[in-house]
Each structure stands twice: as C-alpha cells, then as structure tokens.
Amino acid sequence: MYTDPIADFLTRIRNAAMAGHRVVEIPASKVKKEMTKILFDQGYILSYKFDDSSAQGTIKIALKYNTSTKESVIKKIQRVSKPGLRKYAGAKEMPRVLNGLGVAIVSTSHGVMTGKQATRENVGGEVLCYVY
Structure with a gap:
C-alpha cells in the first residue's frame, strides 16, 4: 500500500514515458480522474479511458x-505539495511554470484545475504538481 496516491500517479506516468510505453494503467480516484482530464486538455496525453468495472476502477492513459x-511530450512531471510539506498558493501568487509554457495543477475549493484557471476564477489552493 502506498501513502501518497498522487505521487504514485505521477511516478507511473513518468516511468512509462521514460520507458517508451504507449499505455499506462493506474488505479482510479476522483482527483486522479480530474488530473487526467487536465493533462488531456493541455495536450500532454493522447487519450484516456476510465474503467469502472472493478471496485476501485482504473484509468488507462x-x-x-x-x-x-520519438520523445515523450511530457518532459518533466514533478510533485510539489507532499504529505510532509504542503504547498499552498493564493490566487495572486499562483506559480508560473517554465515562464507560462508549463502547467501547474492546483486543488482548490472549486475542484482540481490549472494554475491559470485558478487565477482567472480568483481562487487559491494546494499546488499538486508541475507538468512541462
């Protein structure tokens, strides 16, 4: 059993990309599904499929x-807020990743969204990860 499911999600994607795999299968959760949708909308993954046939369900990315x-589109995917040290950002001090070329994924009271969306909606939250 792992203690940080978001870090596990990011590590599985990072390892699969470095190994050149086409598809990676990950145990599902609500936050992971929202993060997967963000990665798809931002153009970092080709497609995804939610499989709810088992009790927990899986995500195929x-x-x-x-x-x-033949290089992965995801150059780096990095966990920011960890269980031992949480990182929060207000709407005004939302981080810019790679001078605006990357994406910060933030968990807010309005759901999981990108840093740019959080700034637009004027909400802050926990900075989960950076992707570029």
Whole structure:
C-alpha cells in the first residue's frame, strides 16, 4: 500500500514515458480522474479511458510522443505539495511554470484545475504538481 496516491500517479506516468510505453494503467480516484482530464486538455496525453468495472476502477492513459524524435511530450512531471510539506498558493501568487509554457495543477475549493484557471476564477489552493 502506498501513502501518497498522487505521487504514485505521477511516478507511473513518468516511468512509462521514460520507458517508451504507449499505455499506462493506474488505479482510479476522483482527483486522479480530474488530473487526467487536465493533462488531456493541455495536450500532454493522447487519450484516456476510465474503467469502472472493478471496485476501485482504473484509468488507462495513452501517452503522447513526438512523431519525428520519438520523445515523450511530457518532459518533466514533478510533485510539489507532499504529505510532509504542503504547498499552498493564493490566487495572486499562483506559480508560473517554465515562464507560462508549463502547467501547474492546483486543488482548490472549486475542484482540481490549472494554475491559470485558478487565477482567472480568483481562487487559491494546494499546488499538486508541475507538468512541462
């Protein structure tokens, strides 16, 4: 059993991308589903499928690669807020990842969203991870 399911989610994606896998399968949860939708909307993954046939369910994610260089689109996926040290940001001090080219995924009172969406809606929250 793992103690940090979000870190496990990010690590599985990172490892699959580095190994060149096309699909990665991850145990599902509500936050993981929302993070997967954000990764798809931002263009970091090719597609995803939620399978609710088992008790917990699974998420199947098709990773996206550059067609010419065969490199993963996700260069780095990094956990920011950890169970031992939580990182919070207000709407005004939301972090910019790679000078606006990357994405910060934030858990707010309005749900999981990108840092740009949180700034637009004027809400702060826990900074879960950076993706670029």
